[in-house]
Amino acid sequence: MLKRLSDLVIASMGLLLLWPLFLFIALAIRLNSPGPALYKQERVSRDGKIFKMYKFRTMPVDTEKETGPVWATSDDQRSTPLGSFLRRSSLDELPQLLNVLEGSMSFIGPRPERPYFVNQFQQQILHYDDRHQVKAGMTGLAQIKGLRGDTSIEKRVEHDLFYIENWSLALDFKIVFCSFWVILQDFIEKKAY
Template sequence: MLLSAALLCLSCPAMLLAMLAVRITSPGPALYFQERLGLRGRRIMICKIRTMTLNCERESGAVWSTPGDPRVTPIGRFLRRVHLDELPQLVNVLRGDMSLVGPRPERPEIVAQIERALPHYRRRLEVRPGLTGLAQVLQPPDTDLGSVQRKLELDLQYMEQESWIMDVKILLATPLHMINYPSRSIARFLQVSLDDLDAPASLAVSDSASDGVHVQATYAS
């Protein structure tokens, strides 16, 4: 929490500039709030800098973002690329809703859908969700259920190896991920193998997500 408070103070100027840019270039508030699942399934409200057009899911419902998604604003595309949109969640860390390191919190309705294909997905809720995590620094954003499973395997691996040394390494690796440093080089630094990550067979999913997600999965019984 002390480190989060320090990071919040240091990042305040960048966040304020980002929020101002969002307000100037796109109608609507600079921040948005979304319900996620926290430790042991407790519902929490996370805060992010808005990167999409206002009410972009009004007609489509919650759908995953795709490459070149027209709903993402020009300034939002930049904020996503450098991950500045996630910084307001440092407040969630100070509130005790999240940790700096841990599995990323997911929307409750999406957890219910993913669990049908990945029964162990809820095990991620046994630890406090994080602003960054092992899966986040080693894998790109989710694009299908296979990528969700690979991240789940990394989340479970983190839970098995959880230690302050691992947390420090992940925090040090996060800036490398932000500048698109090769994942395999980051994995070597973290002493994690990416070759053991398996994609599930016979899985089909709809488009992938970030500000909102709707998953439809078909899988072999």
């Protein structure tokens, strides 16, 4: 109950304060490449439930139509120039505040993956499914430990499970503040993609 209340406060404040930035990014995407500014993708969250996660579109429309799901890497050439900037700065993730507001995601929790990759990880990684005991999050302990993008899924799972087992409001606040610092550092060092 307390976590949901904090999610509602953070998402509401974020949307209220950032709506001009949302409009600016949406307009820039529309001017940069044809297609919608927002992108919805199926992801897996609590209890294995599939939901539609919102993001700002960073690639041309139908990029994976012929290839199927492809894991993003640091040398991924599929992003538009604006999309690369949005990914590096994590601004592409801002629409997930809508997911938090509607209750399909939490602000803090294990990052959700696509069903295609979840099926693979369930078979390859011990206790992978345990991370679905809680709602997926916009950011989490694994992310502030540098495990974003093409990094060890096993290490992410370790951090996700530690978070689940040791959850507290204080830990959530620590992750929130550290997330902003990590995003800024990654952007400056061009680590995120």
